Amino acid sequence: MCGITGWVSYERDLRGEGATLDAMTETMACRGPDDRGTFTDRPAALGHRRLAIIDLPGGRQPMTVETPNGTVALVYSGEVYNFTGLRRELKARGHRFTTDSDTEVVLHAYLAWGDALAERLNGMYALAVWDGRDDTLVMIRDRMGIKPLYYYPTPDGVLFGSEPKAILANPLARHRVRLDGLRELFAMVKTPGHAVWDGMHEVEPGTVVTVGRYGLRRRVYWRLETRPHTDDRAASVAAVRSLLEDVVRRQLVADVPRCTLLSGGLDSSAMTALAARQLAEHGEKVRSFAVDFVGQTDHFVADELRRTPDTPFVHDVAHACGTDHQDIVLDADALADLDVRAAVIRARDLPVGFGDLDSSLLLLFRAIREHSTVALSGESADEVFGGYLQFFDEEARAAETFPWLVSPARRSGEEQDVLRPELTEALDLEAYVADGYRTAVSGIVRLDGESDFEYRMRRICHLHLTRFVRILLDRKDRASMSVGLEVRVPFCDHRLVEYVYNTPWSLKSFDGREKSLLREATRDLIPKSVYDRAKSPYPSTQDPRYAVALQEHAKDLLSRPGHPVFRLVDRERVRQAARRDTPQITQTSRRGLERTLDLALWLDLYSPELSLT
Template identity: 40%
Template structure:
């Protein structure tokens, strides 16, 4: 993986502006610690930082290819999983290659197919290509890799992360009403395309854009398509299994050590099982797997509807059954708290408290042994694993089912801020916009149409939030994480599978469990879903409460401009229990909310955020 950034200005020759590009690229050094380069050609400049994964010698960027009289230059972050398929097609069309990197193949795809090149790609990517007359930018279908941009008149800047754009001298770190509505109304999720900072946007997953002298054009090149599912159950089970196995095997390609995340749940265990078999077939030796746990978690763990049991015994069982070289990484409270600030620096936005900081620390531990890891994100959004898919009453509610805290969020703000932001109105508007986008299926029953809309919300909101977390925390440790369940072929197929098939045998993700029969033991296959682990140690609650209390006691703290201190004091005094529902999802409650509020203040301080109307 890499970090990419760039700048186009139609009224300015950027020769001599290399220092600006270098400063922008330097902010992305953790995404690409192995090399850094910049490139300028008249009105366009690119900056690139590289994490070497494939073809150390031949994959250097920015990369230029001449075809006819035109020089095409690419700045690319990602990984193609059909590189050799594309190379074969392009060789048949008469192209030659100087390396075995996917960068050269991607650039040649653009030379051959232009803007339609994205239709040929299987992978995770964000890239820019300059041909002397226009800048073309594109992002992968599900948004595994990030891409932000800012246009102002004749000028446009882009970057893998917000920090690259914020490093440009023309950009001000301003947050207006819309930015505050995103943070307090929707955070840590974001409206698709919203960059939070004033004037900055995010290129949405499955979108592309072109910037030339006539201006900016943005279009959607991919979306799920609703059709009647005609395959019978046996065929559906077989196709799901074949697609997932193919996706996993394709994503094992690398010239550096590859491992898997392992939680003992069906998603990560299935990936680990297929990867283990592929390693054996290819003579690659023993697969390494990694898990995360907390000091004294066995002492403090509390079973709940969402987390019915601890991961530890299941991890031990699966790693033993699959004979992986397993490492259990155990984080203590001091490290968990220490990484809360760094997690904000990785995100450039308020995030998910210790759900972020533990992953950042965990990624650093994995990086000591591997450069690429496969992880189980996206299965729950695709196959219906979350609790809100299984509660009929939620289908009739006009709200994001993972965020039932809008009224409580409003009550936490100062009255004038509350009246200005109108969070309840803002959230419902964003909800309705997404519902209207859902590709409908003619003749579908009302309840199935609602369920389809719920799946669409999960793909475009909840899943992108988790993918953003995974990208920022892993790349903050210079670790490339791949997500086999995000393969667009799986998404497209399962999108139209009826609910009864997805819920095969009356179990959440029953279809996935059936498709993986034979790869895992029965009890692992049918273990009840449990989310990412979090700490229950009272020492963590005490530490983050102290941090937020110090914030309230600091009269210069920027957070005090926005919050009702009495309400927040009650949250601290009650260890988060005064806030009656989770702030977000299933995990951000109690101490996680306390840490999140302290993180918002730190974010405002770190970026020296200027609040504007």
């Protein structure tokens, strides 16, 4: 796992731009605390920060190969889990290797197959190859978009980086956000390719972007496709179990300490149990970590989303699987700390967070990093297997919009926006979301004979796998990599995603519950308490002291009436939320305060040029 960046300019000699390349590279130091390297050719400059996971001494980057017609150089972030099989295939073709790293396999795979290597990779990756044989840059991103990669076209080339901050460190990149960027920031829809910053783009998942003297072209090498599913229930359950066992086995490979993220839900429990069983074959124990809050279990109050506290279920799994377990217990002061909030924004480069969910995730990862370098997560199982409430909510099912936007708060009219009314009008998020939804569903293929209901559920599953999951994957990548922790996501293996996506909803929910296939496929591995537990999202603190701390921070901000955040948020609405009595501070009020504080810190840290017209 690493951070990559670079600059291609066909009209200048970048060998004299070392200071700028260094500045771009050092923004990725958090992603790669173990090593750094740069490569410069006349029109190309590549930077790399390394988090050493496999072949610690041998995987240094940028990695190069000299050919008779020019140098080929690679910078690569992520892990390719099938690299040993690819190495065997490449050796049979005459390639010779000097390291045991997956990086060298990826480089030789490019020499063998060009950008068609993308179709052969299994893993999470974002990579860039400078091919000096024809002076082209090839950028490739994994199928599900687990690893981020951004680019910024310039008049004579391109800038690129794992995160926007690497690109923004180059003087050619303008720090500007237009209305369309703010729409993306506030709409919760994740438009493919959109990067919020004006002029910047994401390399879309499953896509190759090639830059040459002729310009830029894109090639989609993978997309989620509709296919008939012919397996019955028993065969489907068996196929899911077989895929899960293979995926977890592949993703446990590392030369550094590993662990699992354990929430006590079905997803993380099944993944932890599989890892525990496989490592036990080699006499090893799994380390597991869970987040908790001071007093949460003893004073838990159920709501529509979270019916039970996590900790009792976490401990059931840790005991049943024999893991070396540790709870990371956080208090309200730590969650509300402005330095933590600022760290979250620096990690994301944008104020697009989830409030205390983001703060606790970052603090959890900081604590885990003291013990492990690699963590396996249950992220994305809800999108793959159909775990969210909106999959079962009739109004969300029927709505002609993104189903996760059909929330109870919106239906009850409780949803409150702290944005200035004139900005809300200019943004017109309703139209933006409607346009995005029409685009998102336009290419979803319906099977011959598929019922209206099954096609409706196919569309909901497709939206979650191609739009919603990318919000959560980006969040997890940024939070983990900001502390140098590699988080792997077994449920995003594209083979598993393809198989389960094409199982009809009647199979995904054959027992009338969420994630029926996953539950049945792992029922022999998990405690009965977890098998019977209803879906519970990532936990949020219920400590009223957190809300009080938010109010105090908001009052400090209100004492600075000239702060630029008040170009965006309505001062009076913020004042009302900051003065509300503690029992009246709802989750909605908290969100308004959190959004205001996030925006204010983002403006302080990045000083973006905002174009509000």
